[in-house]
Structure formats: structure tokens, C-alpha cells
Amino acid sequence: MQTSSPSNSNDERFMKRALDLAIKAMGRTSPNPLVGCVIAKDDQIVGEGYHLKAGTPHAEVHALADAGELARDATAYVTLEPCSHFGRTPPCAEALIRAGVKRVVVAMSDPNPLVSGRGIARLREIGIQVDVGLMCQEASLINEVFIKAITTGLPFVVYKTAMTLDGKIATETGDSRWVSSEGSRQYVHQLRDRYDVILAGSETVLIDNPALTCRLPSGRDPIRLIVDGKLRIPENAQVLSSSALSPCVIATTQAASREKLGRLNLLSGVEVWQYDTPRHVPLEKLLCDLVRRGWTSVLLEGGGGLAGTLIKEQCVDKVEFFIAPKLVGGNGPSPLSGLHIQHMSDALELHDLLFDMNSGDLHVTGYTSRSEIKGQMPEVSKRN
Ligand SMILES: Nc1c(N[C@@H]2O[C@H](COP(=O)(O)O)[C@@H](O)[C@H]2O)[nH]c(=O)[nH]c1=O
Numbered sequence: 001m002q003t004s005s006p007s008n009s010n011d012e013r014f015m016k017r018a019l020d021l022a023i024k025a026m027g028r029t030s031p032n033p034l035v036g037c038v039i040a041k042d043d044q045i046v047g048e049g050y051h052l053k054a055g056t057p058h059a060e061v062h063a064l065a066d067a068g069e070l071a072r073d074a075t076a077y078v079t080l081e082p083c084s085h086f087g088r089t090p091p092c093a094e095a096l097i098r099a100g101v102k103r104v105v106v107a108m109s110d111p112n113p114l115v116s117g118r119g120i121a122r123l124r125e126i127g128i129q130v131d132v133g134l135m136c137q138e139a140s141l142i143n144e145v146f147i148k149a150i151t152t153g154l155p156f157v158v159y160k161t162a163m164t165l166d167g168k169i170a171t172e173t174g175d176s177r178w179v180s181s182e183g184s185r186q187y188v189h190q191l192r193d194r195y196d197v198i199l200a201g202s203e204t205v206l207i208d209n210p211a212l213t214c215r216l217p218s219g220r221d222p223i224r225l226i227v228d229g230k231l232r233i234p235e236n237a238q239v240l241s242s243s244a245l246s247p248c249v250i251a252t253t254q255a256a257s258r259e260k261l262g263r264l265n266l267l268s269g270v271e272v273w274q275y276d277t278p279r280h281v282p283l284e285k286l287l288c289d290l291v292r293r294g295w296t297s298v299l300l301e302g303g304g305g306l307a308g309t310l311i312k313e314q315c316v317d318k319v320e321f322f323i324a325p326k327l328v329g330g331n332g333p334s335p336l337s338g339l340h341i342q343h344m345s346d347a348l349e350l351h352d353l354l355f356d357m358n359s360g361d362l363h364v365t366g367y368t369s370r371s372e373i374k375g376q377m378p379e380v381s382k383r384n
Pocket residue numbers: 032033034035036050051053054055056057058059060080081082083086087088089092110112115
């Protein structure tokens with residue numbers, strides 16, 4: 001996106017602060033975006049705020065309340081175009097106008113078709129100077145989930161897996177505890193805290209019996225989603241335990257036994273979504289249904305069959321692979337056993353790669369499609 005007027009170093013400083021504020025709510029605003037706002041006057045911050053949770057006041061409202069009368073003739077720095085529509089809250093463009101701000105600096109226009117460009121146009125119509133595009137790349141990156149979901153109706157899907165240097169997710173006897181280091185496993189809990197849904201196949205539940213909860217002190221449990229076409233997972237599987245604070249959804253098909261489906265539906269915190277297909281869960285439909293339910297991001301944790309199919313169906317946006325400096329050889333399982341590409345010239349090439357070795361494993365992040373908005377996702381240091 002083009003910057004519509006030159007910015008100065010204060011502009012960058014204040015927009016950076018607005019971005020830092022926005023990401024404090026990472027993992028808490030879905031299906032809505034992360035947004036931060038700073039109000040500055042005479043090179044001083046006089047008000048700031050960020051969006052905390054969908055359906056609650058927008059970032060601009062918090063920042064204007066914080067600034068009070070000092071907002072008059074000030075500059076507002078917003079990481080996303082101010083909204084112009086009456087949704088669950090009134091339009092922020094009008095709030096900025098009423099508060100008397102004289103300039104608004106916007107990092108990126110809103111991809112939401114309800115807004116896109118109208119907020120900026122409304123402010124300009126009143127005579128407010130609006131500069132668009134400052135730190136647009138950073139702003140797009142923190143909202144990669146929101147952008148994908150609002151423009152496609154599909155969730156942003158990340159495939160996370162750990163493997164040995166020779167590409168195995170377990171030994172040939174099935175031992176997978178643990179492939180990756182303690183540090184990498186700790187990071188996975190940060191991912192679970194950030195994404196709405198954790199997705200796994202029935203095979204993973206049958207073999208590893210994971211709880212798929214978030215074990216960070218201030219973390220929140222994501223929704224656990226299990227794809228289980230034949231409804232094979234046992235009723236005492238850990239994912240079905242009601243101790244987690246979020247529901248467990250099981251996606252199944254007509255192949256599920258009626259009795260078992262009835263019994264699972266009775267478990268507290270468990271929902272069974274039955275699709276009208278003979279054996280295989282229609283994955284893209286399932287993903288659409290997640291967004292309809294307000295869940296816009298998915299952390300796919302295995303296994304290799306499901307991950308391969310999702311990659312083949314172009315449903316995966318990003319990968320986070322932990323490669324441990326270990327060798328096990330043999331015929332152990334692969335992280336993408338469901339993907340069968342025959343010719344190297346057809347291999348899926350990753351883009352915008354990042355490499356990190358801080359955890360003792362090689363942590364590789366990459367995107368399945370090329371885009372301008374990719375980069376290093378910021379760490380959320382602390383909440384509030
Ligand atoms: N600035 C900003 C948003 N801006 C726009 O408002 C839309 C959400 O409207 P509603 O669900 O009615 O609150 C959202 O999709 C985005 O287009 N939303 C937010 O939740 N927080 C904010 O700080």
C-alpha cells in the first residue's frame with residue numbers, strides 16, 4: 001500500500017507504540033482484529049488504548065476516553081482504518097470527529113468489506129488530514145488471521161510439528177516422547193494460547209492421547225477439534241475430559257455409529273458435528289463452519305495424514321516446524337504422510353522463511369503462498 005504523505009520519526013514512534021498495544025490482546029479478539037490507538041499532541045502521548053475483545057469498545061474509543069479533552073487538535077495513530085459502520089459498537093470515525101482530532105495516521109485500510117475505505121473517506125470529507133500506510137507491513141502481519149478470515153470466510157491455518165533431523169515424528173516403534181526440546185514445547189503452549197482452535201486427527205488421539213490444552217499460567221484453552229470420520233476415539237480420551245475450559249468438537253460423517261454419537265453428545269463440553277458424507281469429513285466445509293462460529297484461526301497439530309490432506313487441499317497458510325538435532329532412522333512416521341507428490345518439480349515451495357535456534361531445535365517458519373505482508377510475528381511479552 002502507498003503511504004499517502006511522508007511521515008516523521010514521531011509518527012513512527014507513536015505508530016510503533018500503537019502496534020505494541022494492539023498485540024497485547026493477541027489471541028483474545030477473534031473474530032475481530034487486533035487494533036491499537038495512540039493520541040499524541042505536541043510530541044507527547046496524551047491517550048492510548050487497544051481492542052480487548054470482540055463486541056467490546058474499539059481501540060479508538062479507549063484511547064479517546066484516556067485522552068479526554070486533550071484529544072482536541074491532536075493526532076490519532078491507529079493500526080487499522082477507523083470503522084464507519086454501526087456494528088456491535090458505534091463508528092469510530094464519528095468518535096474521532098466529535099473529539100476534534102485534526103489528523104489521523106492509519107497503518108492499513110480495513111479489509112472488512114463493511115468498512116474498507118469508508119472510514120478514511122468519512123474523516124477526509126470532514127476536512128481531517130488522513131495519512132495511510134505507515135508501518136502497513138507490520139500492521140498486516142499482526143492481523144494475518146483477521147485478513148484471511150474476513151476476505152475468504154476460511155480460517156488461518158498453521159501446521160505445527162516436531163521431527164528429527166531425518167524427518168521422523170516418532171521412531172518406528174511409535175515413540176514420540178519427546179522429539180523436540182523443552183523450550184520448543186513451551187513455545188507450543190504460546191501458540192495454543194494464540195490460536196482459537198487446535199486441530200488433530202483421530203489417529204493422533206488414538207496413538208498419543210493428548211489433552212491439547214494450554215499450560216501457560218495466564219493462558220486460555222483453545223477449542224479442541226478432532227477430525228474423526230468413523231468416530232473411533234474412545235470415550236475416555238483426554239481431549240474429551242471436561243476439565244478444559246473450552247469445548248471439544250468432534251467432526252464426523254455418516255460412518256459414525258449412532259449409539260456412540262449419542263453417548264459422546266451427552267458428555268459435557270463435547271459437540272459432535274456430523275457431516276453428510278460417507279467416510280471422509282469435508283475439510284473445507286468444516287473450516288468454513290469454524291469461521292461461521294466465530295473461530296478464525298487453527299493450529300493443526302497432526303497427524304501426518306490429516307496435515308498432508310489439508311496441505312494438498314491448499315487449506316494450510318503457514319508451517320512452524322521444529323527440527324530436533326536427532327536421528328532415528330527406520331520407517332517411523334512422516335509429518336506429511338498424507339501428501340503424495342511424485343515429481344520434485346511439483347514440490348510445495350515455502351516462502352518468507354524464518355529460522356531460529358534459540359530452543360536448541362531448528363525452528364523453521366514459512367508460508368505456503370507468497371505475500372508481501374510476511375515477517376517475524378512479534379512476541380507478546382505480557383498482557384495489560
Ligand atoms: N478498530 C476496531 C475494529 N474495526 C472494524 O470493526 C469490525 C468489528 O465491528 P464490531 O464487531 O461491530 O465491533 C471489525 O471487523 C473491523 O472491520 N474492530 C474491532 O473489533 N476493534 C477495533 O478496535
